[in-house]
Amino acid sequence: MKTERMPHKPRRAGFNPRTARRLLGYVFRPYKVQMAVVLVCILVSALAGVAGSMFLQPLIDNFITPLTRSETPDFGPLAQALCIMAGIYLLGVVCTWLYNRAMVTIGQGVLRDIRDEMFAKMQALPVGYFDTHAFGDVMSRYTNDTDTLRQMINQSLPTLISSSVTVVGVLCALIYTSPLLTVLVLAMVALMFLVTRFIGGRSGYFFTRQQKDLGLVNGYIEEMMDGQKVVKVFCHEEKAMEQFDRLNDELCASAAGANAFANMMMPIMANLGNLMYVLAALAGGALALGAGGLTLGALASFLQLTRSFSMPISQIAQQTNSVVMALAGAERIFAMMDEQPETDGGEVTLVSVEQKDGRLVETSAHSLHWAWKVPEGGSFRYVPLEGDVRMESVDFSYQPGKQILHGINLYAHPGDKVAFVGHTGAGKTTITNLLNRFYDIDAGRITYDGIDIARIKKPDLRRALGMVLQDTHLFTGTVLENIRYGRLDATDEECVAAAKLANADRFIRRLPQGYQTVLTGDGAGLSQGQRQLLNIARAAVADPPVMVLDEATSSIDTRTESLVQQGMDALMTGRTVFVIAHRLSTIQNSDVIMVMDAGRIVERGNHEALMEKKGRYYQLYTGVFELE
């Protein structure tokens, strides 16, 4: 089994300015004021630090040396100076605390903003996206990738800012003290820069790979854990191990590479800093000893400055890792955000209306009547919501060139029950996926109450269409909440009534906490049939004028099903219903039965007419139809 689904080019990952700018936009734009405060605090705190290292010289030259010469040493001025220093230090400490604290709020805020935006974007993606992306890999963006951003925003960003401030300040002081030695120092810095680039580039490459491998391992584990019972039944444990080992080894290799280079960065940079110090001392010493015109005091202070110079540089270098890693994470997050969302060119909306003087008038009051609000040349026309659905010469393909549906024509008058029968794969499910625009058609037209559904806003269209899907999906929460998912403002009584209608009430009452029983893990404790019943109750509470029942009743036992059928029949009156069922017995009372084969409707008519015709339906029905 191959799990690698997206082709990837191994490239030397590094600093991608566009991603960085975009990421910084999340930090600086919404938190302008806070960031300004942070910048000021960082500046003050950095300056307090520099003041600390600069204080040594006046301490020695201005206080200690004169004091040693003095006969009656007066420690007063020293105490005073130390008090001033204490004040400066205290200010520095307070500023450090302030910006650390502010960064926490900003960092967490940015993460929340990004998470929320990512989720909102995800909700807007078309169904096709989820067909082609591993869930675990998507999950990884919310967890692993977002985590890398936290590191960067909370730690790297302040460090980078304060280090840069220090570097610039110290550089000026260096040049002032000895331009000649500064050249030597800058040469060393260039070397450090090259090393950083090399190591940073290597580790960046591995970090990007690590994030990707992590996503793959995540996806694989997710899939296997989900199918663990199948693995057991097929004694497939060893095989499942093999593939896992391969992915796991790859992750191990990229993680080792990434962290090895990251770990090396600090000792290498620190020691290059030491080396710089040593070389400066040797060269400076030679200058001082020879005729370089360098005083001993100047040398001492130059060396001290060299030290203050290499520290922030190695700190900057060290942060490159987490920056590169965060950018790798950010890139994955942005990639998902940039996916083409579901397009919705709709302008027609669904509004609540009431009848006034024979005309439909929009109302905000809770009314039982709905109408389509169709914009027409500046004003609106109201079309009552009735549930008339038509398909005219509809062609469809999931992928270009592989046509699935061919010239589908279909008319469902309000209240009609339209049934689809045919082999699996004949295109029945696909048709229903077109009605609510999970996918868009290639050619032809679908109308709802005479309005092209392409003109209707998707949320409004979907609100007007109830769906009982083939795969049941429940959400963590109580049974009641799951039923209420169909209509959020439904009262408890309405939910219970819907459950009764779907015949779910009986089994729900037998659950430990009845309607308040909390379901977890997609309703793991329930049987397939029970999940289906909840699914139907959920659709019943939504109460839309058009319903699609996609093979929904297939796993309910016959006894329950006959009861469900009664409820359904009640539910169906006055509603347009599309049914996809395998038991011909359940669809005999349909107004129209569409017999499908290979993406085409090959026969249509009601049960009697089709039986009369003695065609495909008759053959299916009597079981005469033979294979191949």
Next chain:
Amino acid sequence: MVKKLMACLGDAKRDAILSPVFVVGEVVMEVLIPLLMADIIDNGVQMGDAARLRSTGLWLVLATVASLVCGALAGHFSAHAAARFGRNLRRAQYSRVQQFSFANIDHFSTSGLVTRMTTDVTNLQMAFMMVIRIAVRAPVMLLAALGMAFSINARLGLVYLACIPLLGGVLLLIASRAHPLFEKVFRTYDRLNQVVQENLRGIRVVKSFVRQDKEIEKFDGVSQKIYKLFSRAERLLAFNSPSMQLAMYTCMILISWLGAQMIVGGTFTTGKLMSMISYAMQILSSLMMISMVFVMIIMSRASGERVAEVLDEESTITDPEHPVEKVADGSIVFEQVGFAYGSGPETLADIDLYIPSGSTVGIVGGTGSAKTSLVQLIPRLYDATRGRVLVGGVDVRRYGLHALRDQVAMVLQNNQLFAGTISENLRWGNENATDEQLREACRMAQADEFIRQLPGGYESRIEQGGSNVSGGQKQRLCIARALLKQPRILILDDSTSAVDTRTDALIREAMARYMPQTTKLIIAQRISSVEHADMILVMDGGRIAAKGTHEELLKSCPLYREVWQSQQKGDEEHEN
């Protein structure tokens, strides 16, 4: 817990030992460097001794290079040790899960297992790397620098000695206060993952009910909660570096003050004062690192516990000591069998049953009548809590699991295909099956036709969870996969519910014709699926309410007759 996790070190051991060794080397060199540096200044530059300058300079360069090499090697080894440790932890858990019985699997949730194998392991991996590198480095550095400070001036060294417990105490307090908050944060993260996961799976439900806004609101709520908790926790940690600065600055001022008086008193030198101050940095930053490691370890403790839970989970079903490796035939016997999930009430009670080899048995019954529970005992997916189940005349508990399950194929109700090609999926049934065997199984399962119509035929890709084939196609593929095993017993647990009636009948016919020796158990909702079975069991409330042939049951079992009639209604209408 630590012991359990450390048992997973494996091939990480060598690097895990080498790493601290080089760390110590690095620290030794780092402590030497300032000494040599003092020598260069005092004896080289100040004395104007060019030879001394060069020789000490050379030593210095050597020490620096040695420190660099040691540091780099330590970094390398620690990264490799941690990555291997992480890999081994993931592997250990994964292989543990492979040993799990169904009951064990039920015990953990899927998303829980995924988190344990990914996020938790990553946390532990990072913590481990910290421990073998920073946790060694910091204390060694602390002691070395403290020793140096004391050797220079014991009285001033006392300032540090006073500062260390003070700062240490504060850092410890912060860490211990932050810890419970972090635990809460992680729990909330679990909830966040759950929301995302449910939305990924149920995206069609969300979209068709137009609940995007509700879901976004739900997500934002959890996201906001994380924001609040995490901010609170990190605000506590934000005290760390100012406390550290405060301690350091206090030390500097105290030492400046006391040092100045000593110098004036003639008991101290200016040079020594400078080195005392540089040691302040080393001592206090080591302390800071120790607290960081401490926080890291505490934070990863929860992860460690969660991982250990998986490793500790004992499989409730294991191979017997001297397993029987051969299944004689496909006969099945239930003797006084009772079964309960966990400590719940009995789902199955008083099951007595004999199924001869090669026969076809239909099982019908309402939702929750324990049909699935009954058949799950045969391949020993669960153990009977009472009585015993025999396959081929031998108690299932005496078989090697592999041997038993190879001979008892079961198509689960909630079946699963995996990302990969169709033939890869089918070969789960029999790794060494020839292409001809694949096709044969698919022909029996009525899957061959649609597979061949796919653009890639048998090499067409199945997406994760089989999302790109219809429910009926998925079921037929799952049946084909089971048929490839050529089992002695085949169990179909409502496996043709999404398959149309004609195909359903063809599958049954094919099985009857080509697998006469195989005992077939068919759980079905449609009576037509089991009508021709040699025996039909009617399950009700965990008991066998009736058994017999179709004709017998029609006469003797009102329940059965009622169901039959409700399903036959259409036909009769037509005939009239």
